[in-house]
Amino acid sequence: MxxxxxxxxxxxxxxxxxxxxxxxxxxxxxxxxxxxxxxxxQQPMQAYPWPAYPPTPQPPMPAYGYGYGYGYGWGRGRGMGRGFGRGMGPGFMPAPAAMPQQPIPPPQPGVKRIVASVEENNGLNSRISPRFGRCPFLAFVDIGDGEVKAVNIIPNQAASMPTGAGMAVAQMVIASGASEVIGSNFGPNVSMAFQQAGLKVNTVEPFIPLGEALKKLGLIR
The missing domain is CATH 1.20.5 (Single alpha-helices involved in coiled-coils or other helix-helix interfaces)
Structure with a gap:
């Protein structure tokens, strides 16, 4: 009552x-x-011509091209206010997705692919990033007979995603044919995704050179 x-x-x-x-x-x-x-x-209104505005510039789509060591390449050219009922709250806005990434060619037979989160594009001297999903770059290292056969570093397109960056990177790494990953900090969901896909997760201290991390893990001589 x-x-x-x-x-x-x-x-x-x-x-x-x-x-x-x-x-x-x-x-x-x-x-x-x-x-x-x-x-x-009652006086007639004076008509004025519409001003001519220039068209809104569209940001160019980034295009990256990277030569690969084996001869093939990677690329990728508030509410409604008061009313008769309660006001409606703000609606859910979906998070923007990262730009599509073309599939990365798989490693050559007999070659192991390692993917590391790095801070810059500086080859084996690139430093390991303290972040994984939002690292600036991803290094794809192909190793055979204890030696580096190819190093390719690409920008991390998922770094600017508001949510889900780690899982987006994990999916790309798994699809690339990698067998191991290197980083300094992995979220639980990302680690589980790698383990379920059969990838070995290697954790190292941040900001050490990529080449040093590979040697510490016994991946290269």
């Missing part, structure tokens, strides 16, 4: 507010009518 009384009181307040709004609208209509009846309002 108490809840019904409270609901009734809320409805009465809403009705009172609506009545006040209708009264205010009627007063505004009367005011506009009086304005239109004034002599100066």
């Amino acid at each position: 108490r809840q019904l009384e409270e609901y009734r009181r809320q409805l009465e307040e809403e009705i009172k507010w609506v009545e006040e709004e209708m009264k205010r609208i009627d007063e505004e209509i009367e005011r506009l009518k009086k304005e239109l009846e004034k002599p100066e309002s």
Whole structure:
């Protein structure tokens, strides 16, 4: 019974507010009518041409091309306010997805691919990044017979994603044919995704050179 009384009181307040709004609208209509009846309002309005605005520039799509060690290449050319009911809250806006990445060619037979999160594009001297999903670059290192056969470093397109950057990078790494990953910090979901895909997760201290990390892990001589 108490809840019904409270609901009734809320409805009465809403009705009172609506009545006040209708009264205010009627007063505004009367005011506009009086304005239109004034002599100066009968004068024709002077027409002005629309200004010519330049077209909105569109940001160019980035295109990256990278030569590969074996001769093949990678590339990639508030609410509604008060009303008769409760106001509607802000709607859900989906997070923008990262730009599509073309599939990375798989490693050559007999070659192991390692992917590391790095801070810059400086070959084996690139430093390991303290982040994984939002690292600036990803280094794809192909190793055979204890030696580096190829190093390719590409920008991390998922770094600017508001959410899900780690999983987006994990999917790309898995699809590239990598067998191991190197980083200094992996989230639990990312680590689980790698383990389920059969990839070995290697954790090293941040900001050490990529080549040093490979040697410490026994991946190269």
